[in-house]
Amino acid sequence: MKRFFICLIYILTLAGCAPPRNSSSNREERSENIGVSSGGVWISYSEVNSMLKSANGFRAEFDRVIQSCREAGLGEIYLHIRSHCDSLFKSDYFPQNKFAKELDYDPFEYAVDKCRSNGIKIHAWINPYRVNAASDDITALDKDSPAYKWLNDDNTENDVNVVRFGGIYLTPAESAVRELIINGIRELLSKYTVDGVHFDDYFYPTTDAAFDKASYEKYCADAKNPIALDDWRRANVNTLLAGCRAAIKSIGGERVDFSISPAASIEKNYSEYYADVKLWVKDGIVDTIIPQLYFGFEYPIREFCFDNLMDSWAELAAENKAVKLAVGLAPYKLGTDSEPDSAEWKNGTDIVARQIKACLDSEAVTGYVLFSYTSVFSDSEQAHEQLDKIKEATAATNSQQQQSVQ
Numbered sequence: 001m002k003r004f005f006i007c008l009i010y011i012l013t014l015a016g017c018a019p020p021r022n023s024s025s026n027r028e029e030r031s032e033n034i035g036v037s038s039g040g041v042w043i044s045y046s047e048v049n050s051m052l053k054s055a056n057g058f059r060a061e062f063d064r065v066i067q068s069c070r071e072a073g074l075g076e077i078y079l080h081i082r083s084h085c086d087s088l089f090k091s092d093y094f095p096q097n098k099f100a101k102e103l104d105y106d107p108f109e110y111a112v113d114k115c116r117s118n119g120i121k122i123h124a125w126i127n128p129y130r131v132n133a134a135s136d137d138i139t140a141l142d143k144d145s146p147a148y149k150w151l152n153d154d155n156t157e158n159d160v161n162v163v164r165f166g167g168i169y170l171t172p173a174e175s176a177v178r179e180l181i182i183n184g185i186r187e188l189l190s191k192y193t194v195d196g197v198h199f200d201d202y203f204y205p206t207t208d209a210a211f212d213k214a215s216y217e218k219y220c221a222d223a224k225n226p227i228a229l230d231d232w233r234r235a236n237v238n239t240l241l242a243g244c245r246a247a248i249k250s251i252g253g254e255r256v257d258f259s260i261s262p263a264a265s266i267e268k269n270y271s272e273y274y275a276d277v278k279l280w281v282k283d284g285i286v287d288t289i290i291p292q293l294y295f296g297f298e299y300p301i302r303e304f305c306f307d308n309l310m311d312s313w314a315e316l317a318a319e320n321k322a323v324k325l326a327v328g329l330a331p332y333k334l335g336t337d338s339e340p341d342s343a344e345w346k347n348g349t350d351i352v353a354r355q356i357k358a359c360l361d362s363e364a365v366t367g368y369v370l371f372s373y374t375s376v377f378s379d380s381e382q383a384h385e386q387l388d389k390i391k392e393a394t395a396a397t398n399s400q401q402q403q404s405v406q
Helices: 002-015 045-053 058-072 107-117 146-152 156-161 175-191 213-222 229-255 266-272 277-282 306-317 351-361 381-405
Strands: 039-043 076-082 121-126 130-132 162-164 168-170 196-199 257-260 324-329 365-370
Touching: 039 058, 039 121, 045 058, 045 076, 058 107, 058 381, 076 107, 076 365, 107 121, 121 175, 146 156, 146 162, 146 168, 156 162, 156 175, 156 213, 168 175, 175 196, 175 229, 196 229, 213 229, 229 257, 229 277, 266 277, 266 306, 277 306, 306 324, 306 351, 324 351, 351 365, 351 381
Parallel strands: 039 076, 039 365, 076 121, 121 196, 196 257, 324 365
Antiparallel strands: 130 168, 162 168
16 A cells, blocks of 8 residues: 555656646536436447548448447447557647548547537547557557657667567556656547546556566666565556546546456456556546456356356455446357357347346446447347347336436
């Protein structure tokens, strides 16, 4: 706890390093969410890119998103705006998405305004460290990428800010990286009136000690009493998140939600991804935690059965009632035949609806988020059947919530 507050004091200073830019849109109060829907949907970068490239145009595609969400009773959208050290909008810190750059308008501004006018909450979804998980070829990066600039400037000390390890990542330990990520969030909130800032489960991509060996050796040389590698990595992530929270609250106040969607296993988060979800909840680093419970009711490993996973997260959430618990659900698994629980998902058009019902029945759970948009609104017959059942479950959720607030 002591270490966290020391980090927080440092980060509060760091979060103030870039002054907010003037913007008329972020001075407006957000529109109230229509109804009381606790359901949301993730729209991934690949889906965003498809909309940007569509012959119909991004505006028409996003209009369809709004209509689909309204019809399904989904009141929140998690829109991927920074997936690979880039930006859906013009940024002073990150290169703009190459497809968005071709438009003569701001697609993110359009999405925000469209959500506001329809009473749908919009969360800006960010991957903080990932630059390119598929390749470590620096020459393939946009020349305006911070990673490219750091590796190609005249200051070789900046090289430590980037890790090439089966892919390209920003180094979690480095203060320049934290400053970059926090400044990006400050810029976002200064330009747009969003309802939340959202991170998913991409923190450390590996447990291999070689990943950030240079940074850890530098830390050990400078520290009087260096801590173990695993603890140091968790502290790096915690320091970033504390700084992000400070920046979010300094600009958006309590109206802007800070949420993270970690992997399903609390223990694996801690030991393999260096994501100390217990600390995040207990110390209120996040406002909302959305674990990705992408498993069926009959998963062959009992620990990963949906009910058991939800119970473990509910138990954790009970330790700090100020932190909301929502549940990430997996409609994308419908029809799959290569997972350990495929027998359940292959024709299980009712699984997600049953999981929504389980969320409704749990006093600990405040909502759910579906991964992802195209999986929910696919044209296949199975998907249509699944969507009908989701709508029924969502309608029941909204009806029960409306009765509780009357």
